[in-house]
Amino acid sequence: MPHRSELYEDIPSVCWPIVYSPDYNITFMGLEKLHPFDAGKWGKVINFLKEEKLIGDDLIVQAREATDEDLLVVHTRRYLNKLKAGKLAVDRGWAINVGGGFHHCSSDKGGGFCAYADITLAIKFLFERVPGVSKATIIDLDAHQGNGHERDFMDDQKVYIMDVYNRYIYPGDGFAKRAIKRKVELEWGTEDTEYLQKVHTHVEGALNELKPDIIVYNAGTDILDGDPLGGLAISPQGIVKRDEVVFKAARSRRIPILMVTSGGYQKRTARIIADSILNLHNLGLIDKELVASEAENSKVEKMIRDSVTDLTNLSL
Template sequence: MGIFGKESRNDARSSDTLIKNSSLYTFNLKTTSWPIVYDAGYNITFMGVEKLHPFDSSKWGRVHNFLLDDKVLTEEETVTPVEATEEDLLVVHTQPYLNSLKGQSVKFVRQWSATVAQITEVVPVALLPNFVVQRKVLRPLRLQTGGSIMAGKMAVERGWALNIGGGFHHCSAERGGGFCAYADITLLIKFVLHHFEQIKRVMIVDLDAHQGNGYARDFMDDDRVYVMDVFNRNIYPQDGFAKAGIKRKVELRCGTTDQEYLPLIKEHLYDAINEFHPQFVVYNAGTDILAGDCLGLMEISPKGVVERDRIVFAAVRGQNVPIVMLTSGGYQRSTARIIADSVVSLRDNGLIGPP
């Protein structure tokens, strides 16, 4: 149970109505567009405050620039996301939680931005006026959340999709953490299950270095969602309760290398697919497994990250199952280049391609 209790969750009927009324699924993907979502508004920059956290808050823009330079796609072929509205967020989130992001208590008393400071792990954010935090910090995250939901639709229609942002796997319906303010993975899945009746089994493959505790809490009792999570057990969040929501749990140690990691990924992924037979896959492709990452504390090489993504796409697309990829964590400037290299590899291996 989250901090506000189960009684404050939105019921299924109201969630269905909110999804039905949302504008996030009203777009039609142009035949000339790649199912790759990005907007310059993803990036977080404000008077250097973003530098107080190791997260590279301009990573998303640099990934897109590399893809343009590599001629993977053009500006015109990139899908522009729509910002998730409060009504969209209420499909999953409780009103008290969303109010706390606005600096409001349950009694709607205006406060500073303490909740956002706790989520972003940047203490000075608590001292900023909330309207500034909304515009400079939370709006980029809402835009990425809208991008994740839209990418889910495109993945079903095109077989694959990539949101250059998103992957906020520490956020659940009732609380955020670890730089994750909105539960984009839970929202993405809720929208897919509502709009595509043929999809009844969804698998989350989370290969970020950190345990994905947010969606695990949200789907704890939902048999339609199968979670495979491979993570470093010695780092944040060490959420023992959320571990009960993981169907296939692979706990690694600090310093895990390619030689151990890649065979484990391949073995467990194919076993999970054969066990669950998913009809849709959400791939949380964090690059904080990279050697030298100050938070992931693993020793995977750049080539290992690229090979990991190839293994996942080959396994899933080999079963003709739609897959949506989110970029999630990664705390070194080098990760942007590696993500772009991975997309190039997927294209060169025939696992993604133009319309």
């Protein structure tokens, strides 16, 4: 029996399934400037999209706050007692949460700037509440290994995990690696050509091996050349192309996809995320009308897309 939740609401069809809250942007008397993470990058992404006339305030899905009862779907009471509540972003169809992607957090342990296991929670909500959704694929392309969701789904055959990461950096979680179905470990300084070839090959391979009912795409920008924590050397154009590759693979197979933005520790990553979203729109891979037109052709797909509204990502 699904637990009771106030996170479920109907989203007006005029809204883009782009999820954001001003509360995503973290400030603490200026001390956030001393941290490598750009605590205001999510707001900057939204502002860039507004400048390009893609969205307006009235067209954005406002993230809602998750209760302890919602968080207990994944986390233990003991763990929640150590934390304050976060934000749950509401998604549908294809969806992009400009926050989220806390892939180092598992059900009972945080880590690596990650307090809530939002990827795990999104998938468990889907399995619990959406008839016909029984298989999920996580495509984790952040520069770091996604050990949180890997630990949570270690023995779950319904969840297929593909992870592409710098083998030499945090977290180096050997136990969690056992959950990865398609593991791609990169060398220091990997550049565009090699990276994009591997991403394309393995995304296609993963989705050919198992067609999921939902893709959760962790699109970290810490792969960017010069990132102080990622150790890779991917250009801004390479990141835009990477996201295009993943969305093309999902859309060509008519698989709903949820993108979260995860890590990225340079000031310019906000502009790159916005450019990527604009590119996806220009290519027709994301559009307000796309969801509706496809839903008309399949009641099952409509159920999934509408229900993804009710599910997804926790953002601080």
